[in-house]
Amino acid sequence: MLGEVNVVILTEGSEKIGLGHLARCVSLCQAFESRGIYPHFIVKGGKIVWNFLSGRAFEVIDWTTNDNNLRQLLDDHDVAIIDSYSASLSTYQYISELVRVPVYIDDYKRLDYPRGLLINVAINAENLDYPKKEGLCYLLGGRYILLRKEFWDVPHRSERNLVENIILTFGGTDVGNMTARTLWLLKKNWSNCVKNVIIGPFFHDVDAVRQAADSKTHLFFSPPATQIRDLMFGSDIAVSAAGQTLYELARIGVPAVTVMVADNQANNVKAWVEKGCILDAGWANDSNVLKNIDNSLCLLCSLEERRRLSTNAKMFVDGLGPSRIVDEIMRAL
Incomplete structure (x- = not known):
């Protein structure tokens, strides 16, 4: 049943980081919500998160620095969506071992990502020469541009x-x-x-x-x-x-x-x-x-x-x- 799928979104948003990560993660959240699935947010950030995610389930935690805490946070989740410029490759690898479907939002080949789904919505993303890796699938280009439901x-x-x-x-x-x-x-x-x-x-x-x-x-x-x-x-x-x-x-x-x-x-x-x-x-x-x-x-x-x-x-x-x-x-x- 779709309603039984548990989705967590790990991202970041603050004055230094900006709001772009949060905005595009909200668009994915809205797409899940339209199908009766309600993701849980875990956000590294400041006070702005409370306003931006008002009405949704979220926690403000620096999830990028504590793998032990991640295991507890991601317990019983099927899908983990990660949109970050600060999380390390080891954190991505650890998350990929905890959930059935890890999903990564990337902009510029920031890391050598582990297994999962990788999203890059840039209209030239297919020309970035991402490596072919077993277990890593790519969703590239303008067909996947993330927009809020409005x-x-x-x-x-x-x-x-x-x-x-x-x-x-x-x-x-x-x-x-x-x-x-x-x-x-x-x-x-x-x-x-x-x-x-x-x-x-x-x-x-x-x-x-x-x-x-x-x-x-x-x-x-x-x-x-x-x-x-x-x-x-x-x-x-x-x-x-x-x-x-x-x-x-x-x-x-x-x-x-x-x-x-x-x-x-x-x-x-x-x-x-x-x-x-x-x-x-x-x-x-x-x-x-x-x-x-x-x-x-x-x-x-x-x-x-x-x-x-x-x-x-x-x-x-x-x-x-x-x-x-x-x-x-x-x-x-």
């Missing part, structure tokens, strides 16, 4: 003739104060546009963002996924960090100018650019990043260019990734 089934979005609305979303931590810096640029050169700004839970200098705002700027503090989705739908262009939000924008078809804020984003951004899905403004700490953003926005004044990016991006993200992954996990049991 982005699974979305209506058609049409492009307006003129750019009227720009959304800014730089993740939970706002690396390099990109939000305020970009908002000053928009205030100067794009003053006629509405600017909707997502403020994450770990922003340190909200006052700087407020100072850069004008009468057409609206700030949204840690909004729920439904509100983020609706804000995206109303946007003509997004200026965004190149993390999990990139997939949500692609699903809706919002033309995006991306800024890289973490090393693991580089290969994925390169692939999206090559597929004609986004415009890349470079790294947050580049001296010319604001100039690149401005130039990209100018290119996206073209309705034809916005339609091109939107159409290409939507081809790679259909919202069915979490369901496909759960299908594969259930088949492996």
